Amino acid sequence: MQGISSPNLLVVVDEASGYDPAIWEPLVGNLAGGGKLVATSNPTEPSGPFFDAFTTKAEFWRRLTFRSDQTPNVLEGRRVIPGLAERDWVEQRKQEWGEQSAAYQVRVLGEFPTQGDNAVIPIGLVNAAQKRYAETPADGRLHLGVDVARFGDDETVIRPRRGDKALEPRVIHGADNVDVAGAALELARALRRPPHYGEPEIPVVKIDEIGNGSGVVDVLSRSQEVETIGVNVAESATTEGMHRLRDQLWFGLRDWLQTGAIEDDPKLLSELVAPTYGFDVRGRAQVESKDEIKKRLGRSPDRADALALSVYEPPTLNDYAVGGYSVGRRF
Secondary structure (H helix, E strand, C coil): CCCCCCCCCEECCCCHHCCHHHHHHHHHHHHCCCCCECCCCCCCCCCCHHHHCCCHHHHHHHCCCHHHHHHHHHHHCCCCCCCCCHHHHEEEEHHHHCCCCCHHHHHCCCCCCCCCCCCCHHHHHHHHHHHCCCCCCCCCEEEEEEEEECCCEEEEEEEEEEECCCCCCCCCCCCCCCHHHHHHHHHHHHHHCEECCCECCCEEEEEEEEHHHHHHHHHHCEEEEEEEEECCCCCCCCCCCCCHHHHHHHHHCCCCCCCCCCCCHHHHHHHHHHEEEEECCCCCEEEECCCHHHHHHHCCCCCHHHHHHCCCCCCCCCCCCCCCCCCCCCC
């Protein structure tokens, strides 16, 4: 498989879901001279290089999904293109397999199965959240989650959210604590709603206060324009069945994605679906460590962590009305 390289090289991998990584690696190596690779398959395997192209490595691919229930034959109810799925076949599979079955998801919808054995957030949940982004309103109080970079190659991510809609994040590289606090305050000012009855909206800013984040909390706490909450993810969870607060945040993010909406960001997608979980000796859910996730992704899941902070509703969150806006934990 190896040893062929050219700017005019086109590698086509059919039934790519079944390819062994040992074969895939030399194929990708052949692209060093400027070649391209096209991989096609039913998404039958929830692991391997083809699965990675739609999840943890999605940022490096242009991804296309073709559904059997949207072929011209199905839409028009007649045989427009021989060989493509037809309406009767789709209806039979729906009755035989059920729309929630893995077989229906794979063979009809062209999606990887939504239920992984130990995935915290199934890919189907993320795909659905992306699809409803345009139609989801941005309602409720403004929340910002801030994940502060710990190492040189990590990103500081500030993620705003209103209700069920995540808003465009601000990503910062190489900023100190004062700069990060200033960027968060600037974003809060830009996105907060105009005053009602003379009272301004007070956005909530939740910051991972472990490490560098503690300095950002100190700086922002001096401002009267935002409600600043430091979140120590190493503390005990406040929800039963969770090992630590960090595990609670990740599973809370999974619950929010049932109705929440996110933009089509391949980096965010790959970070959301990357973590797996197990159980501690007391039977509490425990998400794998950030270091383990970083080994597999090649980077820290900063975008996903910032979104989890934005979604998290800590016990210290004030329940009150600001500037005519109803504010409460449901937001």
